[in-house]
Amino acid sequence: MNIAFFLLPKQEVVCLPHDATLRQALERMEYHRYTAVPIINQEGGYCGTVTEGDMLWFMKSRPGLTFEGTNKIKLSEVPLRMNNKSVNIDANMDDLISLSKVQNFVPVVDDRNHFIGIVRRSEIIDYCQKGLSERA
Template sequence: MNIAFFLLPKLEVASVAHDATLRQTLERMEFHRYSAVPILNDEGEYVGTVTEGDLLWFMKNRPDLTFDTTNKVKLSEVPLRMNIRAVAIDSNMDDLISLAKQQNFVPVIDDRNHFIGIVRRSEIIDYCQKRKEYWV
């Protein structure tokens, strides 16, 4: 099965720019109620994914940082603790399933590394469940 069938397109995915501030990132995640969002550079390429944990650990280790000063810190200064890997749009379901075991979503890129959307783990689980029911 083609993974494009499961794709939530870029226009429907909340993401942050690589040059965003810590405050912009916090506010975007809060607004959308997400615990992780993809990071994109100026060319629209997938750079990585920032998680709530990344932000919390960064803030914990910066006692001088207050909410009022989060607008002075760039997201690029925040170390990403998890390597949320992306798959190419022409990947197969096995690639998706193996990544989804560790990630809530799988970023999808085109052949130029441009971010084109995500596949949610819940979609992959639904697919596997339907296949199981079909074969039982």
Template structure:
């Protein structure tokens, strides 16, 4: 089993550009109902993951900032609280699972750090559940025989 089995390709991933504004980021996250999205550079490199919490903490720290002004704030000005690490596509499953324990999704990059997609923790859990269910079913069939 390798990471590619779980990969949601970048074409299907909601992300924001490193050049996005705070307002664009908020609107994109709201439209897709996500609490975190990858931040991608102009060259297609994975840079970070921005969360709803990052945006809320920034707004709290800047109470004079109105919603109408958010289009003037570059996303780069927002401090990110978490350092969500990516995994390389050729990494082993142990590395992926280790990151997935603490991240809702794990960004996947190639050997040039270009973003190629994500692996969702929920997909790993669903796959594991299917394996466990199949193993349990097989055990019960053996006991019945």
């Protein structure tokens, strides 16, 4: 099965630019109620995924940091706890299933490594459930 069928295109994905501030990241994630968001560089490439936990642990390690001060911190300064891997648009469902065990979503890139969207874990689980139901 072609994974493009499951792709949520970039235009519909909440992303953060690599040069965003910590405050922008916090506010965007709060507004959309997401716990993890992909980070995209200026060229449109996927850089990684920032999570609430990444930001929380970063802020905890800086006792003097106030919410107002988060607008002076670049998101690129926040260490990412996990290296969420992306897949190429030509990947197969086995690749998605494997990554979805440890990631909420799987970022998808094109042949130039430009971010083109995500496949949500829920879509992958639905695909697996449908396959199991058809076997029964």
